[in-house]
Amino acid sequence: MVITGFLTLQSDTARGNYGLFDQLEALKFVNRNIKNFGGDPSRVTIGGESAGAVSSAVHLISPMSYPKGLFSQIILQSGSDVVPWGITEAAIVVPRNYALQLADLLDCPDVTSDDAILECLRDPDDDYIMSLAGLIGVESKPGMLTLSWAPSDDGPGGIIPEHPRIVRKRGEVPTIPALIGITSHEAAWFADFIEGVSEGVNRTVFKDLVTQMIEGFLNIDENDKPALIDAVVFKYTDWTDEENPLLYRDAITQAFTDVSFGNGMDQWARYNTLKSDTYQYVFAYRSEMNILPDWYGVPHALDVPYTFGYPHVVTNQAFAKETGIAAIFNWTDADRAASDEMTKLWANFVKTGNPTPDTNTWKPFKMNDYKYLNIAKPANKLEKDFRIREYAFWREYVPKLVKVENDIPSQTTPKKMPRTTSNPLRTGSSITESPKMSSSSPMRSTQTLQTLKPTTDGTATGNEDKQTNEKLKMTDRWRIATIVVSCVAGLLLLVTLGLIFMKCSTKNKSEENKSLDFELSRNDSANYYDNVASKY
Template identity: 30%
Template sequence: MMLRILALAALCLGSTSAASLGVVYTEGGMVEGKSHSVGLFRDMDTFRGIPFAAPPGRFEKPKPHPGWDGVLKATEFRKRCLQLDFTETQTMGSEDCLYLNIWVPQGRKVSTGLPVMVFIYGGGFLVGSAHGANFLNNYLYDGQEIADRGNVIVVTFNYRVGTLGFLSSGDASGPGNYGLWDQHAAISWVHRNIKAFGGDPNNITIFGESAGAVSVNFQILSPHNKGLIRRAISQSGVALTPWAYNKNPRALAEKVATKVGCPTNESMMSCLRMTDPVALTMATPVALKGSPEDPLVFNLVLCPVVDGDFIPEEPSNLFANAADVDYIVGVNDCDGHIFTGFDVPSVNQPLHHTDPTVVKRLLISMTKEKGEEAAVLAYNVYTSTWGDNPKQETIKRTVVDIETDFLFLVPSQATLYLHTEHAKTGRTYSYVFSMPSRMPGYPSWMGADHADDLQYVFGKPFSTPLGYFPRHRDVSGYMIAYWTNFATSGDPNMGESSVPTHWPTFTNTTNQYLDINDKITKDSVKSNLRTRYVHFWTYTYASLPMVANPSTQ
């Protein structure tokens, strides 16, 4: 009798299991992914490796995919775009790399009209992939937790990086921004096809981190995306950051050409197009080293350019194009730490003394366009509370604050003001992520380092629970709730998920932001983020005359 009851229960459960898409018709042909259970009456349809464009021509914009016959089995991630590996001594990936991945949550009925979240990865425009770093089969950019918990469709995709993605001759022979065009092609594909997967093509949110966050900003500023993007989230990066775009791309292109044996005259791009792609990738100018006199940021020079097309003019002049886009912009409270590790290694070495003069030397380098007066003014601002005998922690934290402000926080604040100033229907939200870093060996005073937020946004404390504590699941739950509510409604407080406190909009008068960590309360809503330092960089420093040739970056 017990066996009969169990068999009947199993039969009933099987007959009321969650729905599945099965074969989906896209513009290129039929695709079939995999479906698996994620809970009672909840399944996840996953599609991996759908082509959104043809294999790209070298230093050319992406072209539509010609399509395929039969049913494409979309069950495996495809290779990343050709790039240097972590040793910088060889390459990995392929030129044939323009593929995307989709996660679709299902209930008892096939989903329809779901909000869509499209993720753009970071990696300094040099490296990265749609699936991210992985340990065994645990991929960083797995969209399952976001999709399941927020009832949204998640999309990730590859785009060209390094020399093949961002080299520019500075003229019409090689305008550059090929990686940004790939991103645009992926977003356009989603807009045209996502309805067949149960998504709402008129409710697409793009989100990204670091170079991906910069890319998000460029995508909503570009006139080529009009009507495609409803909302956007930039995590630790905007188009105004010092490393976001190169003002002198020709010099860099000539260095690459010389490395691979091409001329630097009018035949340069023709020669580069015929050069072996691995050789071109190996010629990618990477200098992951820094010092107070030569900060790492000034070595990150392979990136987007103002090309008169995708980015028609200076980014600060393009915010009218994002007037109807809801936009969240935020930073990690110690975002600059990743750079100080290269520029001032002693910051991470508790037994090593950090000389107070390093602050002045670093500021001289960062303000060289404005000369000695600028460095003096900056030094006075950052050391005003030091006293006569500052502690080592004070000096080291100041170094991290300087790079965080200069590279992330101040440009993000300027972006918030510009978006708010030009907004019509678009809403603006500001945040700081301050969950202390989990990296071993970091100073006890460390907050959230660059990229520390990614594990929480993608729900790793839930998918790999043994590696985290309950407090980590709390902050992950909060971020997924705010992010997916925002994707649903344009308001992070309104959607299917409850949130711990109301997150108000950012305005040019209230300057409110949300401090995100594992202890969010009404007191986590604050205003006037680092006002003194923002004012210095955006007004005092900006008003000083140039006294040297502008940086190439």
């Protein structure tokens, strides 16, 4: 997720969520025009990976998207509206403060009005402002995935009127056929930000990291933290060898994975499966040519190359050289076979709503029958109860131990949500305007950006030069990750459209009708972007 798509001043000057509105316009365009390519507007599947998955899940909740009949199925890879980093809760985090921190880093001369702040933030040096934006909100949580520039609930008339946690508690989120899953070691990339983690961490550092994890992801009372920290340390300690630093390294990686990805995805599946088929997977396939350390397992985003058939790209040397895609690994025949199987499953789901329509071997995830497809060597296998004890710990035990709310109560049943059957987009409906919001600026934060980084012996380093260098390195990583995530979200949309085109007939419409439909699309899009440009 990037600053241009999600920076907000929480006022009419910059309401934020522009990235979601862009996606909404793309969905409207598909809805209006897919029939011209032989497609069926009632059979559109949306999906994404990581931040792209969060965006997709938001559209299921948004009154501007799913109720308008813009899609009917969803694919969520390593993200949803329930993961703790996905959507900023404006009442707690106040995302406006991120914009104010950025203005402070840019030495904006006038912060007395939102118009002046926004004008200053339109810095012509894109690389510089992106580097500064990457420093905000990520430096204080070593090993954690925290996103400053993310979707946020934007109030009545917005694309996310209420935070999904609140909507889900009322059982008002629709359920639709879904394919969802994670990689086996999602948080390995982020654990690697911890100094010396490859050689392991001792129990003291492990407890320190658990503390930071809890403070970063759970909004709980200070008095409750000690009990929860002790409970998490106890739960994730391997008591067969409690002094082994490598086991603590693996434990913190899995704890990060469970809290930041797995538990939220599990809760999403539990809610959705009450009314709709939900196919769950765990991607654990690791190439023989993988150059990452073994303890990484299969980290975040390593399912993406197989989803898009990257192992076949090596045969196209020009494309490989231009994109660098083939340089990830020296792909093997086994990698290509794994990719072929994965793309077949995904395509089957898009076309039929069932990833294995001929054999029906991939059974849906059900309450009390937690089946999932383990995508791994030597062959994919249907298994059950993936990390069931760990997810139960976070879902059932933690809310009883401390005052922290579950995003999805275990017994919540989704209510039947109304959905438009006709196509309202033909009427030329426009994006709902939001009510006026105050543009006054709160007191500017004096929070510093310095952080202490834990070391393997439990001490901390505070050298400013070292900290600055580490932050800049981290910024570069995050910038790359942001670009990858943005590309993934766009590519998933294109692949989905391509699959729809392959499925549907190729019957041609007259050129006159095509011209009329596309002219309507251009006019609507122009009006939308003119409206956005006038405010941002």
